Amino acid sequence: MHNRRTFMRLAALASGGFALSSCEPSDRALTPARQKADGLQKIDGPFCLSTWRHGLAANEAAWSMLSRGGMALDAVEAGVRITEADLSNRTVGLGGMPDRKGRVTLDASIMDHDGRCGAVAALEHIDHPISVARKVMEESPHVMLVGEGAYDFALSQGFERSRIEVPVPEAAAKYRKLLEENAYEVEINAENHDTIGMLAMDRQSRMGGACTTSGLSFKMHGRVGDSPIIGAGLFIDSEVGAVTASGLGEAIIRASGSSAVLEAMRRGAHPQEACMEVLERILRKQGSEQEIQVAFIAIDAQGHYGAGSILPGFEYALQSESLAELYQAEHLKKR
Numbered sequence: 001m002h003n004r005r006t007f008m009r010l011a012a013l014a015s016g017g018f019a020l021s022s023c024e025p026s027d028r029a030l031t032p033a034r035q036k037a038d039g040l041q042k043i044d045g046p047f048c049l050s051t052w053r054h055g056l057a058a059n060e061a062a063w064s065m066l067s068r069g070g071m072a073l074d075a076v077e078a079g080v081r082i083t084e085a086d087l088s089n090r091t092v093g094l095g096g097m098p099d100r101k102g103r104v105t106l107d108a109s110i111m112d113h114d115g116r117c118g119a120v121a122a123l124e125h126i127d128h129p130i131s132v133a134r135k136v137m138e139e140s141p142h143v144m145l146v147g148e149g150a151y152d153f154a155l156s157q158g159f160e161r162s163r164i165e166v167p168v169p170e171a172a173a174k175y176r177k178l179l180e181e182n183a184y185e186v187e188i189n190a191e192n193h194d195t196i197g198m199l200a201m202d203r204q205s206r207m208g209g210a211c212t213t214s215g216l217s218f219k220m221h222g223r224v225g226d227s228p229i230i231g232a233g234l235f236i237d238s239e240v241g242a243v244t245a246s247g248l249g250e251a252i253i254r255a256s257g258s259s260a261v262l263e264a265m266r267r268g269a270h271p272q273e274a275c276m277e278v279l280e281r282i283l284r285k286q287g288s289e290q291e292i293q294v295a296f297i298a299i300d301a302q303g304h305y306g307a308g309s310i311l312p313g314f315e316y317a318l319q320s321e322s323l324a325e326l327y328q329a330e331h332l333k334k335r
């Protein structure tokens with residue numbers, strides 16, 4: 001099924017042939033060279049894969065369900081709720097950075113093996129947007145609710161207005177500084193983006209995906225990124241696999257990022273190949289004038305997985321029966 005290019009990349013992987021020189025692994029992240037020990041990036045049995053370092057704790061929660069035979073959908077929801085609840089996280093949940101009006105607005109989406117999905121955007125004062133997204137999927141005739149409508153729906157479903165005052169003090173201090181500096185153009189870097197996207201496969205080979213974020217720091221009020229947009233920030237097709245994204249939402253939306261990666265897998269590409277192919281396309285179309293970060297993680301229906309980013313520094317966490325690791329993803333550009 002794999003095309004020639006895929007085969008060559010897989011052959012390179014098997015022989016440790018990834019370009020390692022441009023990787024800058026952090027203390028806990030394993031390099032692509034270490035990954036080859038996993039055998040062409042394939043897991044037999046249940047597993048979950050998450051974006052960034054915060055994925056380690058999220059995976060642990062997801063794994064406690066997957067390892068007991070739980071559903072992938074329940075596992076991803078439980079997993080990313082850990083990240084949403086972490087008020088020291090400036091990029092997910094109510095601890096996130098505010099927009100230019102000082103408001104913390106949250107985006108989230110969830111999707112299951114049967115193609116059912118739900119999303120919320122610009123949701124305020126709710127601790128767990130991912131769970132509201134799931135309710136949109138299960139209890140409403142719609143796929144996405146935004147702003148006040150999403151908030152009212154959440155209350156109608158038994159969610160409570162959060163007691164957390166936002167922005168939290170540290171985020172408020174950073175916000176005041178940005179206002180003073182009039183930092184209207186905010187560079188997207190490791191400081192201001194870090195969505196958690198999680199993909200899981202359960203014992204019955206069902207897939208589930210979740211994606212949740214406070215979005216770009218200091219975004220315009222009303223701005224919505226890729227994370228709650230099915231096909232951009234998250235996509236699952238049980239015949240093929242599952243994909244989620246992090247990074248500059250505008251670039252991901254323009255490329256229909258997650259759905260583009262999935263379509264590459266449908267043509268026979270390994271998830272690793274598929275991620276790199278779409279990243280190359282995004283970079284080519286973006287031109288060289290602006291440095292942007294975009295990252296994908298992907299799994300296929302057979303248990304292969306892959307991850308990649310445009311710039312170095314993107315880490316992803318993998319948890320299975322025998323592994324609980326943080327990896328440094330393959331990337332296209334040096335900084």
Ligand code: ASP
Nearest residue numbers: 193194195215225247249
């Ligand atoms: N993709 C998110 C957004 O654009 C941000 C991120 O992943 O850091 O809202």
